[in-house]
Amino acid sequence: MAAVDPFDSALDLLRRLNPKHTSEHLNSIISLAPDLTEDLLASVDQPLTVKRCKDTGREFLLCDYNRDGDSYRSPWSNKFDPPLDEAGAGGVSGAGESEGAGEGAIPSERVRRMEVKANEAFDIYRELYYEGGVSSVYFWNLDDGFAGVVLLKKSSTPGGSTEGVWDSIHVFEAIERGRNTHYKLTSTVILSLSATGGSLGELDLSGNMTRQVEQDLPVDNDDSHIANVGRLVEDMELKMRNLLQEVYFGKAKDVVGDLRSVGSLSEGARDREAQRELIGSMKR
């Protein structure tokens, strides 16, 4: 038997085990196979956590892309909290090239200007679509363009008979090629829903779905990038919202109906069963 790549096995396992507890499963896998730690943390999406920016008082979202050790960069103040040691600060803040996020990477001036605008734009997007919640956008430099992540989180008001949490994680690359830019977007939505009520008992419907899209779009100036990424994310979220609706409420319900039929199974089904039994008994 050909050896299976343990990384693929880890992802397969996470795709099978209860998605409500992905973070716990991820920690268990990392304890079994510490070599995979970095790759898994970079590729497995987990529910986002919220922190308040000390400078502006506004909430922002934490992920691997704005993290340096235990510190996180606020998109509103551009500062890490807790502050980084001078010696430990990586990345560049000038016009130099720095590839990749995390480890104290701060985008170049031009990319930070776009990041500021993107945060303003997605703050409006968040209000229009989510009517609440928190959004954060982080950009970083690439050799031939830039990349970023658009994060959105909304939790339902607690106390109702149904509760839910929505996390959107949109990671994109923008490769600049003259007047056109090639965008590659990978989007994950983590959606947890639950209902508790006397006659229903406990019901948990949780999971995550990931989709990708690539597109070449014209760019006049840096504002075009924000508009292009905005449209890509908006279209993707609309598509994924429809998909989630279909899977969570259509597919899940259909499978339950396949397991147990509300009405009594038809005579025809019984005939088929009898036929199967007959065939089964002839095989003995």
Next chain:
Amino acid sequence: MSHLEAVSAFVEGAPPGELSDVVADIKSLTLSEPQLVAQLAPAFEKYNEEQFATVKLPGSSQAVIISSHNSLGDGRYYDVESSSSFAFNHETQTASAVQSHVIEGAQADLVKSTLKLVGSYVKEHFANAAYGVYPIESDSKVAIVIVANKYSPNNFWNGRWRSLYIFDPASSSLEGSIKVDVHYYEDGNVRLLTDKPVTASVSSGTGSGIAKEISTTEKKYQDELNKGFVSLSEGAFKGLRRQLPVTRQKIEWDKVTGYRLGQDISGGNGKR
């Protein structure tokens, strides 16, 4: 958490019909500790008994159930309908060493009549199910177990319906639970897990009374569950993210990037 506890939890959390996939992943992740997989026997036993694993006895097409309620100890289980007992391998989920096993005792008649009538109900509502009725707790009570599976790995989904009821003839009470587990995993991982406790009373104390109560309870629960999907969709889901902004129009991004915060970018409803 020890490594053994971690992999045992993976086994116990395997979705319907995906135990062998989960075990293959565990083996690949623990190549340096091959002894771990060898120590998983208790986890396999717990998984099979809790999930009501089914197995076909050699020479039979009828699936029989594995549960703590029909365990004879030492890895052997029995089936009332075929009056047989068998050895069960928890890792490979196969049965062997079938012997005759006839139930006797105070509940034998109730067990047999319940088995017959619950069987009629199950066949009316489940396309692919196994069921069993067993005397338990020193012949003082009767356990009724139903499990229905539907696996469609080619379409990336699997599902399981499990019901367990304990009937106490002394108090005429029927208590138990219905659990539904659905897994959908095409470009994602979505899981439905439900647990509905059931408390009812069967005053007649007969097999037909028990089967009728189960039938009524399960129909009512499925109706509630279907309503639950609607209320989640209309409630929490809708409240998290709108399909479109209030204006029913997509955002005009060119305006958004040109405008400053607080200005109108979506037909008069850009509230901040």
